[in-house]
Amino acid sequence: MSTVGSINTGYCVSEWKDLLMDKAHRTLVHVGLLVILGAGLSDGLAATQVPVPTETVTNATILIGEAQGNPLMGEELEKVTYDVASRLRCPVCQGLSVADSHTDTAVSMMNEVRELLAAGFTQEQSLLFFEKSYGEFIRLEPKAEGFNLMVWIVPVVALLLGLGVIAARLRGAGGHSTSNASSDEAEDPELAEFLAQVRRDITAGEQNDEPDDDEDEG
């Protein structure tokens, strides 16, 4: 038996030790369970809470309407952010995209693109958001609509026209000299007579040049 002061506790020392260890053990287990429960609760709460929209998202909703896509996250978010930023012109650089520029403005624009995509705005909506402030010039590629279609169509049409002209010229070149000769001869009878004699001489010469089998045998 052990005593505390003059009070008989009814326990011996070793039993106290076991009792204390048991209590400490149980306390630790209880605390651990509480921590796990708390973590689970907070995760659950976070999942059910609506994320607070950033200022960019709020402004975008006012300018271009509600998000029309699915919120992106992780690697896909980064990839699509880079793709969209590659299609935006850096306002303070010459000919660089937002993705390629390291200016503060470009970095901020890229962050805004990321926020919009994470909030569920589509790629086209993200581009439109900046177009509302900067105009169409902020896009590195003009939209293929209206007058801009000339940029896409005219070079192809010009190339096809050029190829057509070349083909027509090549096709006509073969009969061109013959038709010219015929017309010249019709206009000049003396020339026609002279050319006819030349053709007869050429033909006779070709016949004389042919090998004679009888001469070889003799």
Add this chain to the structure above:
Amino acid sequence: MKRWFILGGGVILTAGLLVFLAIGLTNDPRSIESPLIGKPAPPFALQDLKGQELSLQDLKGKTVLINFWATWCVPCIAEHEAFREAKRMLGDRLEMVGVVYQDDPARIRQLQARRGTWGRTLIDPGSRMAISYGVYGVPESYLISADGMIIDKIASPLMTANHVYGWLDQHGLLR
């Protein structure tokens, strides 16, 4: 006959291209029209150099000139004196607000200690406000009506107080 047809077609095509190019040459390559003109001014709420917040809502009911500038921008420094003079000329008829663009607040304070001020100076972290206003570079100035609509934008320095006065007068804001 065929040759005349081909020649005529080539002349027409070339003439069309020349007209197209001539129209393009009449455009100023340095000016990019702002899509915000005639639209509500994008909202903002920024702190000034003293840490006090100023928002677009606070400016409702006043004609506002918002100027994006920086100490590293030489035309902006030249514009500084014009704005001080304009402030003296126009008084309460115009609320002038400067927004610092990609600059160090300490340098802004040094410059204002030397050259004085002409309005509240707002710090724009990450140039978010500049992006929402479509700022391509500095200096750029925006004129906002009392009901919060963007009336005009100038993407070049306003070199004298008369330029500022004339800009307001052009839009009938001094009557």
